[in-house]
Amino acid sequence: MFITFEGIEGAGKTTALNYLAGFLQRRGYDCLCTREPGGCTLGRNLRPILLDARTRTLAGRAELFLFLADRAQHVAEVIRPALEAGQIVLCDRYTDSTLAYQGYGRGLDTDYLRRLNEAASGGLQPQLTLLFDLPVRCGLMRAGERNRTEGLTFSEGRFDSESLDFHERVRLGYRALAEEEPERFAIVDAAQPPEDVVLQCRSALEAHWRSQDLNEADMLEEQDNDDN
Ligand code: T5A
Secondary structure (H helix, E strand, C coil): CEEEEEECCCCCHHHHHHHHHHHHHHCCCCEEEEECCCCCHHHHHHHHHHHCCCCCCCCHHHHHHHHHHHHHHHHHHHHHHHHHCCCEEEEECCHHHHHHHHHHHCCCCHHHHHHHHHHHHCCCCCCEEEEEECCHHHHHHHHHHHHHHHCCCCCCCCCCCCCHHHHHHHHHHHHHHHHHCCCCEEEEECCCCHHHHHHHHHHHHHHHHHHCCCCHHHHHHHHHHHHC
């Protein structure tokens, strides 16, 4: 199964992804945690170019094709092999980030971006996308605080330093994408405390499994009862 985590800066995706992976692993599922950009060797080399706040010369289309190059390699080298081996893949950002940031944020045509996403990913779509939604100022405050604490303000701050309007467009873009595909997206109220956010993620996963008539949701419940 392929699950993606999406949302604006500082929405809490990485925190929730790590929790959900731990939760599933404790119940015997084999999980692979990965991210874009930077989930493969090529992406790790591209990440500083894409995210360093001191990168001033990146044209919009150059930025786009670097994200797509990372995705093409990441799918081929990491995601597809893991899915073929039966792992649950949890991926921090994927094709919807391109639609939200380069499409709604930067103003590139979203139909064009969909075609490029399709080409880069070989058509690989997540079964479930958790969209972490919260007010832009709240997300930026969290991301700014984390970057200051971890010394990442310059090395990872290029998107954080975009205007409030840019981030509002990205947020609205994500919500529009979720409305278009309600069966794939689950919206998580990411303004809530972490313990509540992770419960929402778990419920979304269980609801997805139930909707697919998979008995995993019942297994999780049974194991919970055993734990208590
Ligand atoms: N991008 C990416 C594109 O433009 N196009 C693309 O195609 C792709 C793939 C990637 C950037 O690249 C852009 C989008 C991004 O700008 P990144 O650093 O990899 O940048 O982005 P993320 O790892 O997604 O990091 P974010 O900054 O978005 O943060 P997260 O992962 O959403 O948030 P997280 O978990 O790190 O939490 C942030 C802070 O808040 C706290 C955490 O402890 C942490 O300190 N926190 C909470 N605090 C209160 N309540 C909660 N519920 C909290 N949850 C977490």
